[in-house]
Amino acid sequence: METLLEVNDLVKYFPVYSRGIFMKKVVGNVHAVDHISFEVRKGETVGLVGESGCGKTTTGKLILNLEKATSGEVKFEGVDVLKTFEKGSSEEKSRLRRSMQMVFQNPYASLDPRMTIYDIISEPFKIHRHIPKEEWENRVYKLLSMVGLEPYHAERYPHEFSGGQRQRICIARAIAVEPKFIVADEPVSSLDVSIRAQILNLMMDLQKELGISYLYISHDLSSVRQISHRVVVMYLGEIVEAAPTEKHFEHPIHPYTRALISAVPIPDPARKMDVILLPGEVPSPINPPSGCRFHPRCQYATDKCKLEKPKLEEIDRDHFVACHYAMNFM
Amino acid sequence: MDLLQVNDLKTYFFTEAGVVKAVDGITFNVEKGCTVGLVGESGSGKSVTAQSVLRIVPKPGKIIGGKIFFNGEDILAKKEDEMRSYRGKKISLIFQDPTSSLNPVFTIGTQLAEIVRQHKRIDKSEAAEEVIKALKLVRLPDPEEAITRYPHQFSGGMKQRICIARALLLNPELLFADEPTTNLDVTIQAQIINLLIELQKNIGLTLVMITHDMGIVTQMCKCVVVLYAGNVMEIGSIEQIFQMPHPYTEALLKAVPRLDQTRKLISIPGNIPNLINPPYGCRFHPRCQYAIDRCKDEIPPLVDVGEGHMISCHRWRELNGG
Numbered sequence: 236m237e238t239l240l241e242v243n244d245l246v247k248y249f250p251v252y253s254r255g256i257f258m259k260k261v262v263g264n265v266h267a268v269d270h271i272s273f274e275v276r277k278g279e280t281v282g283l284v285g286e287s288g289c290g291k292t293t294t295g296k297l298i299l300n301l302e303k304a305t306s307g308e309v310k311f312e313g314v315d316v317l318k319t320f321e322k323g324s325s326e327e328k329s330r331l332r333r334s335m336q337m338v339f340q341n342p343y344a345s346l347d348p349r350m351t352i353y354d355i356i357s358e359p360f361k362i363h364r365h366i367p368k369e370e371w372e373n374r375v376y377k378l379l380s381m382v383g384l385e386p387y388h389a390e391r392y393p394h395e396f397s398g399g400q401r402q403r404i405c406i407a408r409a410i411a412v413e414p415k416f417i418v419a420d421e422p423v424s425s426l427d428v429s430i431r432a433q434i435l436n437l438m439m440d441l442q443k444e445l446g447i448s449y450l451y452i453s454h455d456l457s458s459v460r461q462i463s464h465r466v467v468v469m470y471l472g473e474i475v476e477a478a479p480t481e482k483h484f485e486h487p488i489h490p491y492t493r494a495l496i497s498a499v500p501i502p503d504p505a506r507k508m509d510v511i512l513l514p515g516e517v518p519s520p521i522n523p524p525s526g527c528r529f530h531p532r533c534q535y536a537t538d539k540c541k542l543e544k545p546k547l548e549e550i551d552r553d554h555f556v557a558c559h560y561a562m563n564f565m
Numbered sequence: 566m567d568l569l570q571v572n573d574l575k576t577y578f579f580t581e582a583g584v585v586k587a588v589d590g591i592t593f594n595v596e597k598g599c600t601v602g603l604v605g606e607s608g609s610g611k612s613v614t615a616q617s618v619l620r621i622v623p624k625p626g627k628i629i630g631g632k633i634f635f636n637g638e639d640i641l642a643k644k645e646d647e648m649r650s651y652r653g654k655k656i657s658l659i660f661q662d663p664t665s666s667l668n669p670v671f672t673i674g675t676q677l678a679e680i681v682r683q684h685k686r687i688d689k690s691e692a693a694e695e696v697i698k699a700l701k702l703v704r705l706p707d708p709e710e711a712i713t714r715y716p717h718q719f720s721g722g723m724k725q726r727i728c729i730a731r732a733l734l735l736n737p738e739l740l741f742a743d744e745p746t747t748n749l750d751v752t753i754q755a756q757i758i759n760l761l762i763e764l765q766k767n768i769g770l771t772l773v774m775i776t777h778d779m780g781i782v783t784q785m786c787k788c789v790v791v792l793y794a795g796n797v798m799e800i801g802s803i804e805q806i807f808q809m810p811h812p813y814t815e816a817l818l819k820a821v822p823r824l825d826q827t828r829k830l831i832s833i834p835g836n837i838p839n840l841i842n843p844p845y846g847c848r849f850h851p852r853c854q855y856a857i858d859r860c861k862d863e864i865p866p867l868v869d870v871g872e873g874h875m876i877s878c879h880r881w882r883e884l885n886g887g
Contacts, residue, residue: 286750286751286752286753287750397836397837399836400836427606427607427777428606428817428820428821429816429817429832429833429837429852430832430833430836431820431821431822432820432821432822432830432831432832432833433832433834435822435830436829436830436832454751456751456824457821457822457823460822460823460824460827461822461827461830480827484824484825494752495751495752496824497755498751498752498754498755499751499780499824500758500778500780500781500783501780501783501784501823501824501825502779502780502782502783502807502818502821503783503807503823503825504783504803504804504807506825508784510755510759512756512759513752513756516720516722516723516753517750
């Protein structure tokens, strides 16, 4: 498959300032995203997984330039995204914006309460002017039906909708500009259990219909397995493992990935859980541990892990692991 | 023996928009020493049930009907000051969000010791010892030092451990855990679940686990109560509800993605009903694939269909082969 989006050595540090009103001094950096590289191919969904604070949301925002990267490169269809947003013409920027969109976690906060649904979905038309005005109305109705809403919903306001319906509106707004790539940041985690399946199915149907690629950011591994073709696992700002979904869940290699997968309770009384309990908690990203960042919680850690940072290496076709002892876990 | 019996409990909220029937005729029992799962989506009435048992339903909510028996004693008939000696001492509660349920301006030691001294006549150093004992029980590292620190100095998982210690300070017989792991990461969730299972075994605690996660219920509970829109849909053992589920439970299980398999998710159409004007008859009928006219008109009773498996559905028997 063809590569659509390429992330190379992307870095984002957030400076931490000392206290005080007059003298603001940088006393350290939060290593939110620390030299990560991965790619998203045409028409596929990449699941970006990790616990809170691992940098997954920041990664999504960096790709769309909603957050300024410290260093690194993002390439979309060969175009350097970060450079274009810095120096490019407004036409080039607008073209990129049209091809990459985002769906946010909280549909209650990401819709303007004073706009009708019609206004919300047609706003992208106003900005990008890619559709003649006389076609707006038809297009809005078509988008509404694509996400499973009715034409009469167009005249209503966001507060009249439930969480699941609002997320449908957010998706309609995102696909209004016919993007090729959507960053979906925990799109179902604020929804009720019985509603989640509706939205996941909708996203998968739209992908089949329109060939959109997704970066699906989530901490919920079960939904990641459902929707993703490939999975990337992050820990403390770094990628520890990347693999095709089936391999990732059936043969995880990295000790962190294995603990993460084992910790998810499965609703099946016939299945005995074999949880790998990790000691302690995720360390602070201000002073991340030396060497392999996972070593303080890893039961297999040796002195080498403390000193030397493992590289992300391909151990099997399309299966990347950052662990000194990856071969032992095969 | 049943430690807790809830009979036809009704807790309504009298809001300006109308009367919200949050809990509308819920019946279930909790056996001593057992872990019972109270499962449902938001708005199903699971938290309000716990609040009703402790009689801490926030305004404008009111318990307007039903009976709650704890160790055979009628809780709803107790006076308010009698009730105070129940809360914490006999029945205790862990909240979903550990950050907002600890007071940020007092040290852990101060706020936990206060609870002990409210209920027992002991001096400060004895109270501190009891606090340290409870913190050791939940395996908080270095409890002697922890009592001098403030809540913001702990991570979410540690705060939840402190909240569990607080709930266990007075050796309650019954503990409600209201979504205790929803705000935590998966690996920390596994630690907390492990801790609760151990505590339940070691100190013979009776635990009511409130959650929307069928996975957690499966791993922790013997018996499950499934709630939907303020009504009980089904009560049964884990095996019973997986083998011959109520149509709602069945739909819920098919709609939830599972880590160990990929399959087409069958979503439940529609939305959770508004509880000011809940659907008549069976409350699940507008979203149920098996619904017939009878489901719209007649409220299905909760009946025992064999071996303690209770079902509230008109069609369950014919759907499960007579």
